[in-house]
Amino acid sequence: MADIQIQNLSKSFGAFNALKDMSLQIDDGEFVVFVGPSGCGKSTALKILAGLEAASGGRIIIGGEDVTELAPGKRDIAMVFQNYALYPHLTVRQNIGFGLKMRNTDKAEIDARVERAAQALEITDLLDRRPKALSGGQRQRVALGRAIVREPRVFLMDEPLSNLDAALRVQMRAEITALQRRIGVTTIYVTHDQTEAMTMADRIVIMRKGVVQQIGTPDELFSRPNNIFVAGFIGSPSMNFITGTLARDDKGVFIEAGGLQLRPEGAVAQAASAYIGKSVICGIRPEALGLAAPGEAALDVEPLLVESLGSEAYVHFRLPGQRVAIPVAGEHEHEGRASGTLIARLYDVDQSLIGRQVRLAIKPNTSIHLFDPATEEAIK
Ligand code: ATP
Numbered sequence: 328m329a330d331i332q333i334q335n336l337s338k339s340f341g342a343f344n345a346l347k348d349m350s351l352q353i354d355d356g357e358f359v360v361f362v363g364p365s366g367c368g369k370s371t372a373l374k375i376l377a378g379l380e381a382a383s384g385g386r387i388i389i390g391g392e393d394v395t396e397l398a399p400g401k402r403d404i405a406m407v408f409q410n411y412a413l414y415p416h417l418t419v420r421q422n423i424g425f426g427l428k429m430r431n432t433d434k435a436e437i438d439a440r441v442e443r444a445a446q447a448l449e450i451t452d453l454l455d456r457r458p459k460a461l462s463g464g465q466r467q468r469v470a471l472g473r474a475i476v477r478e479p480r481v482f483l484m485d486e487p488l489s490n491l492d493a494a495l496r497v498q499m500r501a502e503i504t505a506l507q508r509r510i511g512v513t514t515i516y517v518t519h520d521q522t523e524a525m526t527m528a529d530r531i532v533i534m535r536k537g538v539v540q541q542i543g544t545p546d547e548l549f550s551r552p553n554n555i556f557v558a559g560f561i562g563s564p565s566m567n568f569i570t571g572t573l574a575r576d577d578k579g580v581f582i583e584a585g586g587l588q589l590r591p592e593g594a595v596a597q598a599a600s601a602y603i604g605k606s607v608i609c610g611i612r613p614e615a616l617g618l619a620a621p622g623e624a625a626l627d628v629e630p631l632l633v634e635s636l637g638s639e640a641y642v643h644f645r646l647p648g649q650r651v652a653i654p655v656a657g658e659h660e661h662e663g664r665a666s667g668t669l670i671a672r673l674y675d676v677d678q679s680l681i682g683r684q685v686r687l688a689i690k691p692n693t694s695i696h697l698f699d700p701a702t703e704e705a706i707k
Contacts, residue, residue, distance in 0.1 A: 329355055329389055329390040329403075329480035329512075329513045330352070330353060330355045330389075330390065330513065331353040331376075331387070331388070331389050331481065331513060331515075332351075332352055332353075332386075332387070332388040333349055333350060333353075333372075333385070333387055334350055334386045334387070334388070335349070335350055335384060335385040335386070336348070336349040336372065336375060336382055336384070336387065337383050337385055338368070338371050338372075338380065338382060338537075339383045344537050345368045345371045345537050346371050346372055346375070346537045347368075347537045347538050348385075348538075349385070349539055350385075350539075351539070351542060353513060353515070353530075354513075355513055356511040356513055357513055357514075357530065358504070358507050358516065358527060358528055358529045358530075359514070359515050359516070359529065359530050360515075360516045360518060360523070360524040360527055360528035360530075360531050360532070361515065361516070361517045361518075361532045361534060362517075362518055362519065362520070362521060362523075362531055362532070362533050362534070363519065363533055363534035363535055364519060364560075366536075367535050367536060368534055368536070368537040369517045369519075369534055370485055370517055371537075372517075372534075373483050373485055373515060373517050375387070376481075376483060376515065377399055377402070377404055377406050377483050378394070378397060378398060378399035378401075378402050378404075382395060389402065389403075389404075389481060390480055402481075403479050403480045403481070404479050404480065404481045404482075404483055405475075405479040405481075405482055405483070406474065406483045406484070406485070407470055407471055407474050407482065407483070407484045407485070407487045408470075408484075408485050408487065409485060409486040409487060409489050409490060410490070411466060411467060411469070411470030413458040413466060413470065415457065415458050415459060416457070417457070417458075418454065418455050418456060418457055419445075419450065419453050419454045419455070419456055419458070419461070419469050419472075420441055420445075420454040422458065422472075422473060423441045423444055423445065423454075423469060423472040423473050423476055424437045424438075424440070424441045424476065425473065426473060426477055427441075427476055427477070437476075440476045441454070441472075441476055443476075444472045444475040444476045445472060447475060447506060447510070448469075448471060448472050448475070448502075448506070450465065450468050450469065450472065453465060453469075463490065463491050463492070463495065464491060464495045464498070464499060467487065467488070467490075467499060468499075468502075470487070471503070471506070475506075479512065480512070480513065481513045481514070481515070482514040482515070483514075483515050483517075484503075484514065484515070484516040484517065485517045486517055486518055486519070487499075487503070487516075488500060488503075488518075488523070489518075496523075500523055501526075503527065516528070521560055521561055521563065522563060524561075525545045525561065526545075528544075528545060529544070530542060530543060530544055531543065531544070531545060531561075533548065533556075533557055533561070535556050540553060540554060540556055540557050541553040541554075541557045548561045549561050549562055550694065551705070552610075552696065552705060553704065554698065554702075554703050555568065555608065555610075555698050555703040555705075556703065558610050558696060558698070558705070564613050564641050564670045564672070565670075566610045566611065566612050566613075566696070567610065567611045567612070567613065567616075567669045567670060568609070568610055568698075569582070569584050569589070569608070569609045569610075569611070569646065569669070570608050570609070570700065571583055571584055571589070571606070572604065572605065572606055572607075573599055573603050573604065573605060573606075573607050574603065574604070575600070575603050578590070579592075579596050580596050580599045580600060580603065582607060582609050584609070584626060584646075585626040585627060585628070585646075585647055586624060586625055586626055586627060587624060587626045587689060588624065589609050589611065589689070589695050590695060591609075591695040591696075591697055592694075592695070594707055595694075595695065595696070595697055595706060595707050598706045599706050602697075602699075602706065606700055607697050607698065607699070607700065608697070608698040608699075608700050608703075609695060609697055609698075610695070610696035610697070610698060611689065611695060611696070612693075612694075613641065613670045613671050613672040614672045615689055615690050615693035615694075616673075616687050616688070616689060616690070617671070617688055617689075617690050618673060618676075618687065618688070619686040619687060620688070623686075623688045624688065625686035625687055625688045626646075626687045627647065627684055627685075628644035628647070628669065628685055628686075629644060629645045629684060629685070630642050630643070630644055630680045630681050630682075630683070630685055631643045631644060631645055631681075632681075633676065633677065633678050633680055633681060635677060638674060638675065639672055639673065639674050640672075640674075640676050640677070641670055641673075642670070642671050642673050642676060642680060643668055643669070644668060644669045644670075644671065644685070644687070645667065645668060646667050646668055646669045669687075671687060
């Protein structure tokens, strides 16, 4: 059993609080991703778990054992870093077996474990090569091999794919996920890339400025974000935010945007009744927008930019009447947009859209998210 309990973990560097009161329970065999912009404290949290940094406060319990004060070598954890320095003068086989040799493991046992790891990673035919004769992806697999042979209770991975090119990253991401599911070792994986988090994680821990913002499955974070930060960080391209005043008619609550009425439903509509007559921030995902049919209620917008991806395109529009700055869009680490613009994911459109007035409609059954402009918390 290697479940992990992180209890009120914190870390200060002088007066600076890099990690504030992190608490989290990770199940045995779970794949948890820590994600957030640069400097949010995710690597600091991982280093404390590995024992490479001392915590300023809080406790870490692995498999029922309090490891908070234990030396890194005694925690039974294997780490995979972004810089997977392999020994250039050793073969792949020797590189993978090196840690076991240092621990005086029996030679036959080392050979068997290296063989098993190589099979799992499909690098058996590379075992007698040296690192310089390997591609970047193959080297990354050898680095994973070094972690796997230790047969640890926990894997900690810090941006292990960030040195690889985009295509290889997609491939390795699938391989690591499949490998983890197969061997079932509890894993914590750190990345700033929300796509990696969404595609790999059983659960995501999203962080900002040392504070956990939300913990949940990829679907929970996407469908029910706790605040504007999470809503804007998860999903690509990111959610549109439109500011408006909440009103009510006989069909329920709505906010008016150009010719469109944005109507939240269910629990959101209920929670929103406290905001009637007040300003709210309304969130709509780019995929919820489409070109309006003739006669359909629509928003008249002017395309600024068409980013074509083949059959689909991300189209940026100027949003009439919107001048309010959304705080989250101003953050440099965020792929934020200028306020008063809107992104739609449209199909079968091209550059000829530029210069034309376009009518955008909201697709049926779209979730409208609402946020309090003062607290940035979701109204839900
Ligand atoms: P990145 O994706 O850029 O690696 P991160 O989320 O992993 O970011 P951390 O490396 O955990 O961020 O750093 C969190 C904050 O703590 C940063 O502001 C960083 O500058 C600060 N920090 C980290 N290590 C130290 C240190 N040894 N001394 C002082 N400040 C530090």
